Amino acid sequence: MTMPANSRRPDVGLANLFARVYRRDLTLAVRSAGQWLNTLLFFVIVVSLFPLGIGANLQTLQTIAPGIVWVSALLSMMLSLDSLFEHDFRDGTLEQFVVSGQPLSVIVIAKILAHWTTGGLPLVLLSPLLGLVMQLPEGGYGVLLLSLLIGTLALSFIGGIGAALIVSVVQGGVLLSLLVLPLTVPVLIFGSGAVTSAGMGLDSSMQVSVLTAILALSASLAPLAMAGALRVGVAAGL
Amino acid sequence: MAKAADILLEARKMTIWRGDNLLMDEVDVQLVAGSIVQIQGTNGSGKTTLLRALVGLAEFDEGEVFWCGQPFLKVRDSLYSELLYLGHKPGISPGLTPLENLKALCPELDADCRSKVESVLAELGIADRIDLPSAALSAGQKRRIALARLRLQAARLWVLDEPLTSLDANGYEWVRQQIQAQVERGGAVVFTTHQTLSFGALVVQSIVLGDQA
Numbered sequence: 089m090t091m092p093a094n095s096r097r098p099d100v101g102l103a104n105l106f107a108r109v110y111r112r113d114l115t116l117a118v119r120s121a122g123q124w125l126n127t128l129l130f131f132v133i134v135v136s137l138f139p140l141g142i143g144a145n146l147q148t149l150q151t152i153a154p155g156i157v158w159v160s161a162l163l164s165m166m167l168s169l170d171s172l173f174e175h176d177f178r179d180g181t182l183e184q185f186v187v188s189g190q191p192l193s194v195i196v197i198a199k200i201l202a203h204w205t206t207g208g209l210p211l212v213l214l215s216p217l218l219g220l221v222m223q224l225p226e227g228g229y230g231v232l233l234l235s236l237l238i239g240t241l242a243l244s245f246i247g248g249i250g251a252a253l254i255v256s257v258v259q260g261g262v263l264l265s266l267l268v269l270p271l272t273v274p275v276l277i278f279g280s281g282a283v284t285s286a287g288m289g290l291d292s293s294m295q296v297s298v299l300t301a302i303l304a305l306s307a308s309l310a311p312l313a314m315a316g317a318l319r320v321g322v323a324a325g326l
Numbered sequence: 327m328a329k330a331a332d333i334l335l336e337a338r339k340m341t342i343w344r345g346d347n348l349l350m351d352e353v354d355v356q357l358v359a360g361s362i363v364q365i366q367g368t369n370g371s372g373k374t375t376l377l378r379a380l381v382g383l384a385e386f387d388e389g390e391v392f393w394c395g396q397p398f399l400k401v402r403d404s405l406y407s408e409l410l411y412l413g414h415k416p417g418i419s420p421g422l423t424p425l426e427n428l429k430a431l432c433p434e435l436d437a438d439c440r441s442k443v444e445s446v447l448a449e450l451g452i453a454d455r456i457d458l459p460s461a462a463l464s465a466g467q468k469r470r471i472a473l474a475r476l477r478l479q480a481a482r483l484w485v486l487d488e489p490l491t492s493l494d495a496n497g498y499e500w501v502r503q504q505i506q507a508q509v510e511r512g513g514a515v516v517f518t519t520h521q522t523l524s525f526g527a528l529v530v531q532s533i534v535l536g537d538q539a
Contacts, residue, residue, distance in 0.1 A: 108429065179417060184413075184431055187382070187406050
């Protein structure tokens, strides 16, 4: 096995690189199930405590259901984003990604989507059940699923910027909330707004469109911001 | 003085402050194709910082880094595509097996690279660990997995920070051979170590940091 030193490394291809990193992160997530089960459990517990705390008043629960489910989903996402880059930073994988010569933004997109698959998608799939607990009106379920699907993805990208910025900060969780929560407010407003409208039998396509626009914007810009923040982060973390 | 065309990596007048402490003052590094540079110095003299600064992984206050005569920021990606950097942290995720770790660290390895990885790990004496979670490996074994990249990834420039840490005598010898082979095929190596490594006829240029300078 000889290796010509002057030859360039073979081209990896963006799709290939994406698949490699995505699979790596999923493998890691599956092997440390506590991490994403924790997020899911937090979501379920918070939502199901509300009917207990407020009392089973159908009218009240129906009114606040969209807001409660959405706020809980948002907080669960923020809880799990905290550690998005932390492990990779600590064991040195992140600096290897930075100096790998591969496009860092593709790597972070793969990481975000892998994180969403284990941390966001289960929330979305479980949300109808929690809607039921909160007495969500019948018309709201489809929109609840759709708005959370789009919204949690957008939250992952937005939160990822924060996670990248605090990567070299010890105990940066508080900082992450302060940095990111203001940016997530539009997602929350339009997300729960969509579900409320749908629950009252009104058209919610406007709110869903705005949510989709936020996702498009964050998915296209956030990877660049994250890549930049990580480059600075690994250089500052010494 | 080397011919300009042969110079791969060059750092001019690197000055690094850490807080109020002047870590290094106008240090020059020149890496010619086919050369070895060893950075020496006591603990805390800035060896790691200098190595990281060379590849853009640490901030520096003054100075410039050039790759093949071009300023670093302009050719960063081209440098990175020919760089193999082994840091203080080996880049081994405890949750992945050695094979999975190496696949993540060398994305250009194809899907059926198993036998190739296995043969390199066999040279390092850890082929039987290929499918064990890395969390179960000792520090020296983790270091060996990271070092396997020296045989798996083509790179003109090797930047090795303490490659001999937690290795035994066989490990030393293996690393020494790899460095020698790299230089003989025209690559360049810059490394730090507290051990003595000798490369026979090859000249090791050394840069001493800290009080001895």
